[in-house]
Amino acid sequence: MADFDFLAGAYEFLPSAVYVLIIVVVAFFVYKVITAALSRLLLSKAKTKKQRNNATVFLSIWRYAFTILIIVGLIFFLGGDITGLGLWAGLLTAALGWALQRPITGIAGYLMVIIKKPFQIGDRIMIGTVKGDVLDITLTYIYLREIGGTIATEETSGRVVMIPNSILFEQNIINYTLQDEYILDEVVIAITYESDLDAAIKMCEASVRKVTKGFMAAMPSPPYVRTFFQPSGIDVKTRYYVRAEERIRIASELTHEIFRNISKAKGVEIAYPHTEVVLRQKRKKK
Secondary structure, three states, rough: OOHHHHHHHHHHHHHHHHHHHHHHHHHHHHHHHHHHHHHHHHHHHHHHHHHHHHHHHHHHHHHHHHHHHHHHHHHHHHHOOOHHHHHHHHHHHHHHHHHHHHHHHHHHHHHHHHOOOOOOOOOOEEEEOEEEEEEEEOOOOEEEEOOOOOOOOOEEEEEEEEEEEEHHHOOOOOEOOOOOEEEEEEEEEEEEEOOOOOHHHHHHHHHHHHHHHOOHHHHOOOEEEEEEEOOOOOEEEEEEEEHHHHHHHHHHHHHHHOOOOOOOOOOEEOOOOOOOOOOHHHHHOO
């Protein structure tokens, strides 16, 4: 009798399992077709960084929404009615709330990013002590192409850093490019007190205009020079706006150009730490 009951139960369960399998396979096929079509349509029309970010975020939301819809549908199918669906949803919510506190905080961080948009894909940001260019924003992680890390300057290290969304509420977030694509940078050179300061300023101004002529019109404001006293000389600081990803290259080219001009000039000398002995002849008393 027990064997007969077991076989009867298996016979009743088998059609449900087959239905579930068919639903999952069909849903997966529909998901792949719709996702591929949306991806081609949106990414082909995205021309700017903001448009590409919006398309990527929309596709990410679509994936999560479709998955949740399938899960809810299966629960409803297995539960049989609204009461069963409510019971399943209540039990699932309680389990998730207890066991997945950190991931739920990560989902809240994801929602904060896509709604408030403190940064988007393509932006150069700093979260805590980690700097990088945003590659992707997912439900649980932010993917950054690391800047620095293996070197001291702000160049790409070649590594990808995964930042959990849950820490976004705990760390300072610095966005290099939230307002526009350009940030302020400077190249500093120290000259001696015996140098011609006006000539040094003119050389720095000419150098920065030459190096940045290709994008000077796009700067928020034109380059300028500031000077400051130091114990062993005067700092001449050439300041200019540059795209965040071009910062190191432009600074290197400007350093080379300023040094080349000063090396050819007369009356301007670079100050550096050294010891100088000054001999004075003692006057004879009459």
